[in-house]
Amino acid sequence: MKIVFAGTPEFAAVALQALHEAGFTIPLVLTQPDRPAGRGMHLQPSAVKQYAVAHNLPVAQPLSLRMDSKDPQRAAEAKEAHERLLATDYDAMVVAAYGLILPRSTLDIKPCINIHGSLLPRWRGAAPIHRAIEAGDAETGVTIMQMEEGLDTGPMLLMERLPIGPHDTTGILHDKLAAMGAAMCVKVMRKMELGVVEAVPQPEAGVTYAAKISKDEATLDFTASAREIGRKIRAFNPFPGAHGSVNGVTIKLWNAEVLDADSSAAPGQVLAADAQHGIVVACGSGSLRLTELQKPGGKRLPAAEFIKGFPLDGLRFA
Known part of the structure; x- marks a missing residue:
């Protein structure tokens, strides 16, 4: 089969590589325009473009596909x-x-197949991996579906499930699902070649939407439960990075352990910050042991290293 590929970040580049290495002809790759990135804000090509250019695949980078x-x-x-x-x-x-967005004019040319990182119809939309972790889902997966004009509403061609581990972050889960989706896509395209792929309509029940992540969401509210805050920390790692504020200084929190023991202290109060106990913070219910933190301009550090340069004894996260 000859496949036009459309994608932008690393999640998509893994699939492009799998299709290319599986021997499919790829006459065109669509990806978003180069964007400013890094400290110098220089234009950077997407992960998909980098792979395409390295393997001499033709690339187009339109700002839009909507002719209207x-x-x-x-x-x-x-x-x-x-x-x-x-x-x-x-x-x-x-x-x-x-x-x-792929308009009807594009969808009508040839079949369009989408790799989506959730168990549809749960978590249709832009940020399914983040939202699954944030919501405390026990499992996620990948759905290969045929695209139509609705938001991730098309019939399903293949679905595979993956448990969400208690320490899985969005970064960890992203890599697992990218590899899974790439292998599944190759499998589906092989079936399409043979004319044996079966499309199954999505269930009408269980629809949820994974709204795009905003940076504002990453500011933690310590009046919430420790379990809820712990999920947010994992969901927003690596982007946008959950954070709290201590004496006006924004501290990013990259990893934490949930402790069930309640405390009479005010939410956000640092209960311990030493080598023996680590950094323990009171929450609305339960508490958190913060295990990896980062101060502005600093590196991500284990708790024991962090408190050497930023003592937290007696302080409170706001």
Whole structure:
């Protein structure tokens, strides 16, 4: 099969690599335009573009695929991309975390297959991995589905499940699901080649939406339960990084252990900050042992190392 691939971050690059190494012909790769990144804010290509360029795969980076955009530049680039797709010899498009909406004009050219990091219909939308951890889900997985105009509403072609471990962060789970999704996508495309793939409608019950993560969400409220806060810390690692404030200094919290013991201290109060007990903080119910922290301009450090340079005895997280 000849496959047009559309994707942007590392999650998508893993799938592109799997399809390419499996021997599928990839006549075109779509990815988002280069973005400023790093301290110098220099333009950086996406992970997908980096793989495509390294393996001499043709790349297009339109700002939009919507030819009806009110922005003249976006509309012009969308028209150019549409015409290029029409002129490209391909059998299906595979989409993974592309970041642009595929309009009906694109969906109608050839079948469009999406790699989605959740057990649909749970966690349709932009941030399924974060939201699954934040909600305390016991499992997640990958769904390969055929795309339609609705948000992740299309029929399912393959689904596989993965338990969420008690210490899994979004970063850890991302890598597991990226590898899983890549292998599943190759499997589905092989079935499409043979004409034996089966599409199953999504259940109507159990629909939830994974809204895009905002940086504001990463500010922790220590009046919440320790379990809830612990899930947020794991969900927002590595992005955007959960944090609290001590004496006006923002401290990022990268990892923590949930302790069930309640305390009469005010939420956010540091109950211990020493080599024997670690850094223990009171919450609305239960408490947290913070195990990895970072001060502004500093490195991520284990708790024992962090308190050497930033004593927390008697202080309180706000």
